[in-house]
Amino acid sequence: MSEVDLSGEKGWQPFDAPALVGSSLRFVSGDPEGDRFRVSYYRKPDSALVARIWFGPETEGPPEHAHGGSMAAVLDEVLGLAAWSAGYAIVVANLNINFRCLLPIMQVVQVDTEIVSVDGRKVLVRGKIWDGQEKVYTEADCLCIEIQAV
Template sequence: MEKQEKNTEVCPPVDLSGEAGWTPFDAPSLVGASLRFVSGEPDGNRYRVRYYKDDAEQLRARIWFGPETEGPPGHAHGGAMAAVLDEVLGLAAWAAGHSIVVGNLNVSFRNLLPLEQVVTVESEVVSAQGRKVMVHGRICLGETVFAEAECLCITIRDK
């Protein structure tokens, strides 16, 4: 069997600028370097991410899905999209002041997401009752929604 060599060429820089009214926000610093599966390699060929807070203080992200996230030819793998939603929606709860772990993530895939395109991940913390924090979000570009998710987060008990 012939061994395929991995392409080690790094893709060119991408523009992850936010929209008017968005403020850059270092969301990953809320949880530490060990919990950055998606945002841990900012210049690689898997994901490139930049976080913001919008005017309503909700977490937003600009994300580029690189060639290493490929599933269907030329498109992001569903697992790659789910990983992004897991990180962004979990960080949205942290950014709202809730120390959490994700208890359940329900993802609905709507459209194939072309590779090497910058998309937006929107999040909204919709409720916080007892130890349960519910966050909704979606990956989109303009009017096109690629995936939507509901995330049930559970607050971490004080030690």
Template sequence: MTKATAKKVCTTLCPPVDLSGEASWTDFDAPALVGESLRFVSGEPDGNRFRVRYYRDGEQQLKARIWFGPETEGPPGHAHGGSMAAVFDEVLGLAAWAAGYSIVVGNLNVSFRNLLPLQQVVTLESRVISAEGRKIMVHGRICSGETVYAEGECLCITIVKK
């Protein structure tokens, strides 16, 4: 499917997407925490690029249910690695904010494990691993069931308030 065909198909065929989380998860209002900075990935909740909904699990770790639409296409029929990296940047950074740290992303490493089919809802699980001085380490993975599509680690740096 070419990008032009994907756009045409998506305009007429992309229905609403169920981004429901697990029963034990609670909704998380990410825009209320960080405002407009979520525009790149989360900015079009009904768009044809990404659709995202945030949750916290029982341990208060951030989870995201994400749909990669046709506008994220890289390899035919699959999400572009850059689109997956953009999602990691937003979700892992937001996980640090949700844990109480005002941060910017200093370094993001993504390891791709499997091709991610387009128009499939997946979960990004995140976990704050450590906090030492100004350095906050957050890990995550994009998965569906037992299939892991990518794993990411993010070094976040706390913002110095002047």
């Protein structure tokens, strides 16, 4: 498989996601050279988490396009990680996804995140998978619940 460019934009700082949450990022981020996903995380100057993700041939659903479940898995990981990187130890309670259009495989896309609100233990994170310019493939709201210390 050829090299995939997951580099960030000027001003973005690389973010070491596994250092924050450990090996729990195996499903999406676990194989950086694989044929499913390849992921690089960054922080924008406003501290928002952003990811560059390549959807490989093993994510295919409709011919030459990513399966909806693969997009849901990416949003689950990235939006949950956005809450963790903002200082909230959470689990995802609800992930509401709106699929806007088919996402062609074998290309790099961007996932932007935003912490929308915090109310007690509830953390609402919003995000989208898009081409980084104008085309939005999916948008999601993620209700996270801060976990209690064990």
